[in-house]
Amino acid sequence: MKKRTRPPILLIHGGCGSTPPTASQLKTIEAALDRGETLLQKGTSALDAVEAAVVVLEKSGRFNAGKGSKRQMDGIARMDASVMNGRDLSAGAVAAMEGILTPVRAARLVMERTPHLLLVGQSAERLSRLFHLPPLPPSLAAPKPPPHDLSFGKWEPLFRKLQGKRDDEAAELGTVGAVARDKEGNVAAATSTGGIRMMLPGRVGDSPLIGAGTYADNLAGAVSMTGLGEAIIRAGLAKEITLAMEGGDSPEAAGSSALIRMRRRIGGEAGAIILSAEGDFALLHTTDSMPGGYRAGRRRKTAGRFQKVMED
């Protein structure tokens, strides 16, 4: 098929881990796919579609993003998100942001309303409020009593306890992401997450980092990651997968070899939704499950797991 005659494509993930998703999580993924697919069929850009799909997931409260965000060790929920447009490589991101229901829209604001790419902390929240993004419900925005004593001098034993700890549970909690290819053949990617348990305040993972958790380039394809953030950053996974596709690898080949390479060299489980510039795609994970789905014309699926990547 020629590039421009392919139907629009949308892929979504809702995190990866060892436990299967709930029925309500799968239903929410269906709703997000519906929302994005409807927009794409109307001729909306891939960028608008991935944002809209992620907003559905963020607002649902059923994933660890937006309304469902977990709290960091000081009892406050901080959120990270990023978005990238493969058409012109423009991108935006927020990290360690409090109090906003739809962080992916905050990332888009940074991209379009500032000369910057990444805003962190209060500044990201301030920008979001200036542009009237909806706040988190007050009960969620208010800090809970921290489960750990973080007063000065009490951190060191906590650090020792945490040091070397594998944040395997990161995978359990449902980072969300979407990649799409629109009728014009443009690709885009978006990723959004809350925190992980036993996470120090201000910890930032791969989701808001372009090249780590998110990448999109019309010459290659689009990628959104989920899994152990620190490992994904160290591996530069989204960029590595995108460059491999630019070199001619299929989404499946590019993603499998990057996930296995990361696990061998660094350790750490992850999942990826990967879409090539030509419209081929793969949903891969080294974990047992990765709730997600795709819509690509008559090819349509929503499930708790897709293609589990194994060592040779």
Place this chain on the structure above:
Amino acid sequence: MKKRTRPPILLIHGGCGSTPPTASQLKTIEAALDRGETLLQKGTSALDAVEAAVVVLEKSGRFNAGKGSKRQMDGIARMDASVMNGRDLSAGAVAAMEGILTPVRAARLVMERTPHLLLVGQSAERLSRLFHLPPLPPSLAAPKPPPHDLSFGKWEPLFRKLQGKRDDEAAELGTVGAVARDKEGNVAAATSTGGIRMMLPGRVGDSPLIGAGTYADNLAGAVSMTGLGEAIIRAGLAKEITLAMEGGDSPEAAGSSALIRMRRRIGGEAGAIILSAEGDFALLHTTDSMPGGYRAGRRRKTAGRFQKVMED
């Protein structure tokens, strides 16, 4: 020469831009090269050497990093830094951190004393103080009256003014970085920066982002970037250059093609210090100047410019 018989190598940059460095900047670069080279000759790791060299630059107050950091639009200096060890791909970073004299040492603390990779804001400062990193001198840590009215509702006209503005001046202000290869053949990279003029509070550039401003991998080499941070993030430059070297490109070929590709597709000037796993190296810039230097046995140079990369 066989890999392990090569002398240790250290490269440093002090930012890139259109104006030549001052004599005192070049003298500081000499001092940083001396410090790192002495350590490497004693058998210290590449990681320790790049950290020590960057600390000299941060403490000097002559570059836009550590003591010399510029203030963001709200009158407060916030600093970013990262460090990566090519031996095991371990890495640490801080962003939007206030009040600490040696941000690169804070990045190393995140790497070694927490299970995380990137800490932003107050948490990064708190960790640094817990481990007794020296604070900025009080006169520098105190906020200055902001040069712009950032009260709520006044941001929008500022955003409009900033929107689309090219932060070309980012290149003028002297981000610093170092890459090294030790006697064992391990490579490492470190980058540290303050702010840029007309920068919103909480803006984070490429320097603390692994894969954007900093990367190191014993299988490929080590890279530290300087220049327009937003473009460098969008291009994923440090990771792209490292992967090209892993594929067999020389530092010069890998760096030149990545810098030119970024300028063509995204726009934006940058410089890079690049060291291959085998000990070949290049100091490249698309700007007129990039103060820096290298020490590699009898090959030794400190200068205001190195190899200017041009379009074909």
